Amino acid sequence: MAEDLNVEVVAADRKVWSGEASIVIARTPEGEIGIMSGHEPVLGLLVAGPVTVRSTGGEAVVVAVSGGFLSVSENTIAILAEQAELAGEIDVAAAQAELAELGEDGDGARQWAQARLDVAGSR
Amino acid sequence: MGAQLRELRQRIRSVESIKKITRAQELIATSRIARAQQFAEAARPYSQALVRAMEAAAERARLDNPLLEGVEEPRRSAILVVTSDGGFAGAYSANVIRQSEALAGLLRDQGQETVPYVVGKKGVSWFTFRGRELGGEYVGFTGKPSYADARRIADDLLEAINTPTDEGGVDEIHIVSTHFRNMVTQEVRARRLFPIMVEDVPDEIHQAEAGAVRSDNGGSGGSSNGRAAARTDVLPLYEFEPSADEVLDALLPQYAGNLVYTALLDAAASEWAARRRAMKNATDNAGELQESLTRESNSARQAEITQEISEIVGGADALAAAGSE
Numbered sequence: 550m551a552e553d554l555n556v557e558v559v560a561a562d563r564k565v566w567s568g569e570a571s572i573v574i575a576r577t578p579e580g581e582i583g584i585m586s587g588h589e590p591v592l593g594l595l596v597a598g599p600v601t602v603r604s605t606g607g608e609a610v611v612v613a614v615s616g617g618f619l620s621v622s623e624n625t626i627a628i629l630a631e632q633a634e635l636a637g638e639i640d641v642a643a644a645q646a647e648l649a650e651l652g653e654d655g656d657g658a659r660q661w662a663q664a665r666l667d668v669a670g671s672r
Numbered sequence: 673m674g675a676q677l678r679e680l681r682q683r684i685r686s687v688e689s690i691k692k693i694t695r696a697q698e699l700i701a702t703s704r705i706a707r708a709q710q711f712a713e714a715a716r717p718y719s720q721a722l723v724r725a726m727e728a729a730a731e732r733a734r735l736d737n738p739l740l741e742g743v744e745e746p747r748r749s750a751i752l753v754v755t756s757d758g759g760f761a762g763a764y765s766a767n768v769i770r771q772s773e774a775l776a777g778l779l780r781d782q783g784q785e786t787v788p789y790v791v792g793k794k795g796v797s798w799f800t801f802r803g804r805e806l807g808g809e810y811v812g813f814t815g816k817p818s819y820a821d822a823r824r825i826a827d828d829l830l831e832a833i834n835t836p837t838d839e840g841g842v843d844e845i846h847i848v849s850t851h852f853r854n855m856v857t858q859e860v861r862a863r864r865l866f867p868i869m870v871e872d873v874p875d876e877i878h879q880a881e882a883g884a885v886r887s888d889n890g891g892s893g894g895s896s897n898g899r900a901a902a903r904t905d906v907l908p909l910y911e912f913e914p915s916a917d918e919v920l921d922a923l924l925p926q927y928a929g930n931l932v933y934t935a936l937l938d939a940a941a942s943e944w945a946a947r948r949r950a951m952k953n954a955t956d957n958a959g960e961l962q963e964s965l966t967r968e969s970n971s972a973r974q975a976e977i978t979q980e981i982s983e984i985v986g987g988a989d990a991l992a993a994a995g996s997e
Contacts, residue, residue, distance in 0.1 A: 561718050561926075
């Protein structure tokens, strides 16, 4: 077994999660990307949606991100999003209200609300 | 009780209650400084990772973005002026406004128009009172800015810089805000946000920058040279997903949001520090005033007593004189 990954999930105004992990799965505009230890350095964009971090303890940490990017180098993964929330932190009612209020307009905000609902629904 | 004495006592009471208020404001401000600093601390990991990623992407991408390149002869600049919503903060807002006027004058001398984007009620009312046209006004959050506030401002600024100058867009974005050096020192800084300048430079350069905003005008690549030089260790050879250009294009707006956010947080901490100092001075002054008014009222009371005694003595003398006749 190779070394563990060092993962940091950072939002614009706080550090959301950090720790050791065995695999990180995220969504880029080109499709899903799974990163395990020893991965080559990557700097990729993320679309709004879930990021799954399987920590070394075996449990899965799911984070909703509003889009952003991830950088991988030397077994260190940084996931940066303007907004990010752990699955457990998501306020479903608030996200639903936001989604209803936005209606058809507000692309980014809409995707962010939808991403939170998706993540909250799967927990 | 004489009228003078009554009035003095009334004034002492009112000074007393003012002192209580300023004292409370001082304590509130002190606790808010710490909170503002915590927010600034929490935002740091994001800034650092963002700057690292920017450097990596900028090395490989073509640099034809208006946020990086700039134009040969800028004709219009946006100036983001960060003032406060509330008063009771000494010369905090006035200092920022003065500096921004100096910067605007400097830019005008170089043939540029300036468009103010103003944060904080104090600044907005200053500019509207003088009939200046504002590019944008943002109020209601200066004491405790959130990332969403910064995002909104950054989006407006980016829209302006991406609009052609002939259609009302701008070529450069400057920011005038207050930097929180420590509890006693806060300094007003003028910086150019876009086209991008050197990151993490020592304070002296920031200060000098206000006086030499366009001194790098000669070389068109001036803005991109310093960026790579700020970092000496070798960056890993990144694979870009989908491509370096697209990553950089997506990073730049985030970077803009982050710059505005950190500036707002820095300004918020400075605002509370300025307010704390102003309120401490007010409390001290109220104490002194109270003391001198108490002295005055004591002597007024004494004068009254003396007068009454002399009236009684005088009256008794007059009666005695009348009786003996």
